[in-house]
Amino acid sequence: MxxxxxxxxxxxxxxxxxxxxxxxxxxxxxxxxxxxxxxxxxTRYDRFHKNIDRIFVVHAYLEGGTKTVNFNGCPPAVSPALKAEYPEVESTCRYIPAYSKFLITAEGKKNVLNTAFSDNSLFDIFTLPFIYGNQGDPNVKNQIVLTKTASAGIFGDMNPVGKMVRFNNSQDLVVAGVIDDIPHNSTIQFDAVLPLENLGVLYGQTNNNYLNTWYNNSFTTFGLLSSPSGFEKIATSITRRIQKDIPESTNYLRAYLFKNGYLYEQKHIxxxxxxxxxxxxxxxxxxxxxxxxxxxxxxxxxxxxxxxxxxxxxxxxxxxxxxxxxxxxxxxxxxxxxxxxxxxxxxxxxxxxxxxxxxxxxxxxxxxxxxxxxxxxxxxxxxxxxxxxxxxxxxxxxxxxxxxxxxxxxxxxxxxxxxxxxxxxxxxxxxxxxxxxxxxQKMDIGFNKDQLIYVNLDGKLQEKAKSLKEEIGRSAGVSSSTITDFLPVFVGNNGEGWGWEGKDANFKPLVTTCSTDEDMIKTLEAKLIEGNYFSNDRQGIVINKAFADVIGWKNFVGKTLNAYGQTHQVVGVINNIEYNSLAESCRPMVIGQINEQSARYLIIKANSNQMDKTIKSISKICEDIEPDFPVSYGFVDQEYAKLYxxxxxxxxxxxxxxxxxxxxxxxxxxxxxxxxxxxxxxxxxxxxxxxxxxxxxxxxxxxxxxxxxxxxxxxxxxxxxxxxxxxxxxxxxxxxxxxxxxxxxxxxxxxxxxxxxxxxxxxxxxxxxxxxxxxx
Amino acid sequence: MIHLNNIDKYYDSKFQRTFVLKAVNLEVKEGEFVSIMGPSGSGKSTLLNIIGLLDAPSAGEYSLYDKSVLDLKEKAKVDYHRNFMGFIFQAYHLIEEMTVYENIETPLIYKGVKSRDRQAMVADLLDRFNMVAKKDLFPQQLSGGQQQLVGIARAIIGKPKLLLADEPTGNLQSVQGEMIMETLQQLNNEGMTIIQVTHNEKFAEYGKRIIRLEDGIIRKDVASKIVFSI
Structure with a gap:
C-alpha cells in the first residue's frame, strides 16, 4: 500500500x-x-467445432497443364467411396458453399438468402446447434434448415418447424430445424441449407446421377475420423483414388485437416x-x-x-x-x-x-x-x-x-x-x-468495370432474357447490354478436355469456358487482338490471349479447336479479361455463344450520371416481366473489389x-x-x-x-x-x-x-x- | 571507538597518483564531538565517508571497537548503517515523495522494527523536535532548518552510537545553523559520538575537538576553545 x-x-x-x-x-x-x-x-477460426481435430477436407488438384491447379472441392463420388473404404472414417459430407442467393418465400414474405447445399451429415460433423427442430431425415429431399436470423426474418420469434417455404419460386420445402447463427470466424457460412438433391432442380437434372460422378470438382468434401490418428493413412493413400474408377483422369486427390484450412491452406498464417x-x-x-x-x-x-x-x-x-x-x-x-x-x-x-x-x-x-x-x-x-x-x-x-x-x-x-x-x-x-x-484497382483488367450494372436472371427473366435486353436497351441511360452466364470477375466452369492440332497428348491444361451474346465486346469494352467477335452471321468461339499463348500459333482465325468430341471454329482472340484471382496470371479461357438455358446475368453499361434513375427504370422493367422475384442487381466494380x-x-x-x-x-x-x-x-x-x-x-x-x-x-x-x-x-x-x-x-x-x-x-x-x- | 591508522586515499590517473588523504591517523573515543575543518578539496568529506563505511581507503587500517571494518561484506556494512551510525547531509537528502513522518520512519523499516514500535519511536522524536504539527508535510513545504531537523531525526531514530554530519549547516542561514548545532550539542551531551565536517569556524567550535585537514594531511588536532572556556 x-x-x-x-x-x-x-x-x-x-x-x-x-x-x-x-x-x-x-x-x-x-x-x-x-x-x-x-x-x-x-487462430480461432473454425475452432468452435467440437470435432475440430477429427475433421478433414478432401480436394482435387489437376496436373497436366503448365502448372498445378488446385480446386476447393472434388468429385461427388469421392465422399461415399471414402466412407465405404476407410473404417477410420465415421462420416463424410459433400457441401456446396452458399455462392449465390436464392429466393425463399413464406408467410407472404420474399427473402433472398445465402443458400448452401449439403448432405444431411453436415450436422453430424460440425457443431451447428439447433434451437428448434433437428437436421431432419437424410432421405427426405424437400426440407430446409435455417439460421436463427434467417428464420426470424421470415417467421419472427415463433418456432417454424413443420412450416412450408417456397424455394426459388419452384419448389416447396418443409422447415426441419433452425440452428443458432454461425460465428463470424467460420469457414462454413450460410443463411439456409438444403439437401444436395435439390441442386438437380436448379440445373434441370431429373435424376441424381450428377451426385455419383467422378468428374466435377465443385463438391467440397468433409470427413469425420473416429480418431485424429487415422488422418495419416487417408492422406497417404487417397492421392490416386479417382484413377481407380477413371484411369485416364489427371485429377488427383489430397486431404488436409480442417483445422489447418483457414490458417495454412489459405495461408492466413x-x-x-x-x-x-x-x-x-x-x-x-x-x-x-x-x-x-x-x-x-x-x-x-x-x-x-x-x-x-x-x-x-x-x-x-x-x-x-x-x-x-x-x-x-x-x-x-x-x-x-x-x-x-x-x-x-x-x-x-x-x-x-x-x-x-x-x-x-x-x-x-x-x-x-x-x-x-x-x-x-x-x-x-x-x-x-x-x-x-x-x-x-x-x-x-x-x-x-x-x-x-x-x-x-x-x-x-x-x-x-x-x-x-x-x-x-x-x-x-x-x-x-x-x-x-x-x-x-487501376490495372488493365481487359475490360472497363465502371458503370456496369448486372441483373440476375431469376425465374422468368431467364427465358425472356432477350426481350428484357431489348426493353432495357430502349430505356434512357443505357448504352448497351449483354447476356452472359458469368460475371467478368468470377468464372467457375472449367475443364481439361480441350485439344488442338499438334497438341501433346499428355498436356492437359485447364481451360475455363463461358458464354455471352454478341454484344459482350461493346458492353464490357473488351479488346479484340485478332479477328472478330462472334455474331449470328459469324458462328464460332473466341479465345483469350492466355489460351492463344498456350497453343502458340501465329494466327487463329479460321482454325479449329476440339473439345469433348465437338469441333469449334475460332473467330477471334481477345485480350485477357482478369477473373477469379489477381494473384495468379490470367488462365486460358474460351467464350462461346450463349443459349437460353445458360443465361444467368444481364450486364448493362450505363452511360448517364443519374445511376439511381437508370436502376429504377431497370428494376421496373424486370418487375413487369417477373413479378414473383425481387429484382437482384449489383455493380461489377464492387464485385471486382472483392478480388483484392x-x-x-x-x-x-x-x-x-x-x-x-x-x-x-x-x-x-x-x-x-x-x-x-x-x-x-x-x-x-x-x-x-x-x-x-x-x-x-x-x-x-x-x-x-x-x-x-x-x-x-x-x-x-x-x-x-x-x-x-x-x-x-x-x-x-x-x-x-x-x-x-x-x-x-x-x-x-x-x-x-x-x-x-x-x-x-x-x-x-x-x-x-x-x-x-x-x-x- | 574509532581507530584509523595510516589511512591513504588516492586516485591513479595515467601518469600520476593523486592523494586525497595521506597517512591519516585518528582516534575518536566514545562520547566525543569532533569537528573536521579544512579548505575545499582537503579531503574532509572523504575522511567522513571512510569513517561512515560509504567509501573504502586505498591503504591503512580502520577498526571500530578494535574490530577491523575493512573488507566487510555488503551485509555487514548494511548492519553497521542500520544499527551503529547515522548520517546528516548538507543537502538534507530527504525523500521528496515522503512526508516528514515517513522520512523519519524509513530507517526503522529497514531495521525491521514493528509497526507499533515505529509509531511510538517516531512520535517521541517528533515531540522532542517540536515537529508534531508538521509530520504530514512534505520536505519542500519546510524551511531549510526544519528540513535539516528532519534529517537529524531520521539519522538518530535508530539510536546510533555514531552520528556523522557532512556540513549539516552548509545550506542554512546562521540562525537556523545555530539551532542545528545546538541540537547536535545536546545529542552529544546525552552521550552520542558525533563527527562533523564544516567550513564554519564558529560552528566548528561546538565540537569538543577540532581537526584541521589540508591536502589530505592532518595539520592540527586540538581541543576547541569552548572546552577550555568551560
Missing amino acids: KTILLTFRKLKKSKTATLLGIAGLVTGLVCVLYIFFWVNDE SNVRIFSLIALLVLFAATLNFINLITAKSTKQAKETGLRKSIGATRGNIIKLIYSDVAILCLLAFVLAFFVAIVGLPLFNQMIGKQIEYSALFSPKPIAIMVLAYLVTTFLAGSYPAFFLSSFKITETLTSNFHSVKSRGIFRNSLLVTIFMVSIILLTSTIVISKQTLFL ASETNLKQLVGVFSGFTIIVLCLGLLGVVMFMAEQKTKEIGVRKCLGEQETSIIMRLVRPLLLSGIGASAIAIPATWYAMNRWLENFANKTTLSWWIFVMAVLIVLGIALLTVSWQSWKAATRNPVEALRYE
Whole structure:
C-alpha cells in the first residue's frame, strides 16, 4: 500500500515524463492488444467445432497443364467411396458453399438468402446447434434448415418447424430445424441449407446421377475420423483414388485437416506471423520508451538510492523498491490500455472489417497472455533502472554535482533507433501495400468495370432474357447490354478436355469456358487482338490471349479447336479479361455463344450520371416481366473489389498499426528531448553567454535525433525492401518497389519527429541563460 | 571507538597518483564531538565517508571497537548503517515523495522494527523536535532548518552510537545553523559520538575537538576553545 502511495506521489512530481512514458506504454499496449485480438480471432477460426481435430477436407488438384491447379472441392463420388473404404472414417459430407442467393418465400414474405447445399451429415460433423427442430431425415429431399436470423426474418420469434417455404419460386420445402447463427470466424457460412438433391432442380437434372460422378470438382468434401490418428493413412493413400474408377483422369486427390484450412491452406498464417512480430516490436519499443522516461529523473533517483543505502537499505531492498514502483506504473498502464482497448473496439472492428467480441477478451487465454505480457514488461522495464541505479557508489550519488547520465547515451540511442526503425518499417509497408492495392484497382483488367450494372436472371427473366435486353436497351441511360452466364470477375466452369492440332497428348491444361451474346465486346469494352467477335452471321468461339499463348500459333482465325468430341471454329482472340484471382496470371479461357438455358446475368453499361434513375427504370422493367422475384442487381466494380479485399484489409491493418507506432515514437521523442534539454540546461546557458545563436542550439538538440532516424532507416530500408519484395512475389500483377516510397516514408517519420521536438527545443534554446546558470 | 591508522586515499590517473588523504591517523573515543575543518578539496568529506563505511581507503587500517571494518561484506556494512551510525547531509537528502513522518520512519523499516514500535519511536522524536504539527508535510513545504531537523531525526531514530554530519549547516542561514548545532550539542551531551565536517569556524567550535585537514594531511588536532572556556 505504502509503495503505491509513494509511486503516485512520485508520479505527481515528475508528471510530464512519467505521463509521457505511461501514454507511450498505453498506446503500445493497445496496439499489442489489438494485434493480439486479431491474431486470436484468426487462430480461432473454425475452432468452435467440437470435432475440430477429427475433421478433414478432401480436394482435387489437376496436373497436366503448365502448372498445378488446385480446386476447393472434388468429385461427388469421392465422399461415399471414402466412407465405404476407410473404417477410420465415421462420416463424410459433400457441401456446396452458399455462392449465390436464392429466393425463399413464406408467410407472404420474399427473402433472398445465402443458400448452401449439403448432405444431411453436415450436422453430424460440425457443431451447428439447433434451437428448434433437428437436421431432419437424410432421405427426405424437400426440407430446409435455417439460421436463427434467417428464420426470424421470415417467421419472427415463433418456432417454424413443420412450416412450408417456397424455394426459388419452384419448389416447396418443409422447415426441419433452425440452428443458432454461425460465428463470424467460420469457414462454413450460410443463411439456409438444403439437401444436395435439390441442386438437380436448379440445373434441370431429373435424376441424381450428377451426385455419383467422378468428374466435377465443385463438391467440397468433409470427413469425420473416429480418431485424429487415422488422418495419416487417408492422406497417404487417397492421392490416386479417382484413377481407380477413371484411369485416364489427371485429377488427383489430397486431404488436409480442417483445422489447418483457414490458417495454412489459405495461408492466413503468414499475416498472423507478421503481425505477431509487429506486436513484439511495438511492445519492445514502448517498453524502451517507458524505461527511458521513468529513468529520466535518474539523477534524483540515484541520489535517493544512495541515501536509502546510507540509512541501512540493502541492494535487495532497493531493487525490490524499484521493481514494485515499475510494477505499479505498468499495472496502471495495463489497466488503462485494457480500458482504452475495450472502448475503441467497435472502431477497430470497423476499420479492419472483423467482429471481435468483448467475450473474446475475457476468456482465460487472452487474460493469461496479458498477465504474462505484464510480467515481462515489468521485468524488462524494471531491470534496467533497478540494476543501473543500485550499482552506483553511495558517495558518488550523494555529492551535489552528481550526474548519472554519462553511461546512458548508448541506451537512449538504441531506444530511438529501435522506435524509428519500427515506425519506418511499418510506414513503408503501408505505402507499398497501398500502392499495390491501388495498382490492382487501376490495372488493365481487359475490360472497363465502371458503370456496369448486372441483373440476375431469376425465374422468368431467364427465358425472356432477350426481350428484357431489348426493353432495357430502349430505356434512357443505357448504352448497351449483354447476356452472359458469368460475371467478368468470377468464372467457375472449367475443364481439361480441350485439344488442338499438334497438341501433346499428355498436356492437359485447364481451360475455363463461358458464354455471352454478341454484344459482350461493346458492353464490357473488351479488346479484340485478332479477328472478330462472334455474331449470328459469324458462328464460332473466341479465345483469350492466355489460351492463344498456350497453343502458340501465329494466327487463329479460321482454325479449329476440339473439345469433348465437338469441333469449334475460332473467330477471334481477345485480350485477357482478369477473373477469379489477381494473384495468379490470367488462365486460358474460351467464350462461346450463349443459349437460353445458360443465361444467368444481364450486364448493362450505363452511360448517364443519374445511376439511381437508370436502376429504377431497370428494376421496373424486370418487375413487369417477373413479378414473383425481387429484382437482384449489383455493380461489377464492387464485385471486382472483392478480388483484392484481403489486400485492402491488410493495408488497413498495417496502416492502423503504423499509426500506433508513430504515436509511441512521438511520445518517446518528446520525452527524450525534454530530458536532454533539462540535462543540458547548464551547457545551453554557458553557450548562450558565450554568444551561440538559438538556431544553432536547437540544432544541437535535434541533430542526435535526426542521426538516430537516419541510422534507423539504414536498417529499416533493406529489411522492408526484402520483406515487401517477398510479399509482392505472391502477385502475378504487381507494382514496382520504387525508391521514392522509402524516401517518402523516412521523410514523413523524420518530419513528424522534428515537429514533435521543435517546441521543446525552442523553449530550451530561448530560456534566459541567467536562469539556467543559477540552477545549481 | 574509532581507530584509523595510516589511512591513504588516492586516485591513479595515467601518469600520476593523486592523494586525497595521506597517512591519516585518528582516534575518536566514545562520547566525543569532533569537528573536521579544512579548505575545499582537503579531503574532509572523504575522511567522513571512510569513517561512515560509504567509501573504502586505498591503504591503512580502520577498526571500530578494535574490530577491523575493512573488507566487510555488503551485509555487514548494511548492519553497521542500520544499527551503529547515522548520517546528516548538507543537502538534507530527504525523500521528496515522503512526508516528514515517513522520512523519519524509513530507517526503522529497514531495521525491521514493528509497526507499533515505529509509531511510538517516531512520535517521541517528533515531540522532542517540536515537529508534531508538521509530520504530514512534505520536505519542500519546510524551511531549510526544519528540513535539516528532519534529517537529524531520521539519522538518530535508530539510536546510533555514531552520528556523522557532512556540513549539516552548509545550506542554512546562521540562525537556523545555530539551532542545528545546538541540537547536535545536546545529542552529544546525552552521550552520542558525533563527527562533523564544516567550513564554519564558529560552528566548528561546538565540537569538543577540532581537526584541521589540508591536502589530505592532518595539520592540527586540538581541543576547541569552548572546552577550555568551560
